[in-house]
Amino acid sequence: MLSYALDYESKWWLPVPSEFPTATDEDLAGWARRVAATSPSSAPWNTDPWAGFLAQQLEQQYAELDPDRMLALWYCPYGVPAAGYVQMFALPRAGEADLMAELAGLTSMVAMRPNAVRAHGLGDGVGYSRILGDAEGNATVAELGYLFAPEQATVAVIARSADPEVIGMMAPELWELVETVRLTAQ
Known part of the structure; x- marks a missing residue:
């Protein structure tokens, strides 16, 4: 656990x-x-x-x-209701993780350009952004995410909003939050 x-x-x-x-x-x-x-x-x-x-x-x-989230925080820069949210998922794993392979399965209405990141408590990871759409091809959700593979776990921190500008505004606070995450096995 x-x-x-x-x-x-x-x-x-x-x-x-x-x-x-x-x-x-x-x-x-x-x-x-x-x-x-x-x-x-x-x-x-x-x-x-x-x-x-x-x-x-x-x-x-x-x-x-x-x-199935481990954690959820609402992003409320203007007050409630939330303008966006962040969820964290952490799953135990055995063996090596291939974060780029994990990202390969994601779809986006715009090109995804993963970039290497390093968080203080989670180590090396990959950051990405994408736009999700509905069946008619309309953009519906902007997403900013980070994947990490600390010892014996795969961690995803995913922020979403219906407004891409909110994701951009949220990005610095999201990264500050990611930098503080510490996992422990019980």
């Missing part, structure tokens, strides 16, 4: 529970209502009639997250 530690700047990121009910028995609807009531909200969600639907929007954003 793998566990993680990381640091993040709370003015940019909102941690999202991995499952409901939480350790404090809060269900998804209750959590969404609490976040909507206690967090700054972005326009137009801070005015009527939108404010009344903010908790429902947060629930919908939660439903878009991958249930």
Whole structure:
């Protein structure tokens, strides 16, 4: 079993529970209502009639997250709802990892140009960006991702947003977050 530690700047990121009910028995609807009531909200969600639907929007954003993630943080530079999100996946592995082969299976509407990266706690890796589209060929999601292969694990840190400008704005904070990730085996 793998566990993680990381640091993040709370003015940019909102941690999202991995499952409901939480350790404090809060269900998804209750959590969404609490976040909507206690967090700054972005326009137009801070005015009527939108404010009344903010908790429902947060629930919908939660439903878009991958249930197999190890971690999820919402990127909220303007307040909630999230402008984008980051998810981290860490899977145990035996043997060597071929990160370029992992990327070869990804599709994109634009050319992917992987680049070598090195994170303090995860070691050597590969960074990439891509645009995902729907069946009609319309761009739907911008993604910025990093793959690493620290000892006995493969780690993916993937940020997504429907707005490519948000991904660009998020990039420095995402890299700062990636630099702090530490994995431990339990």
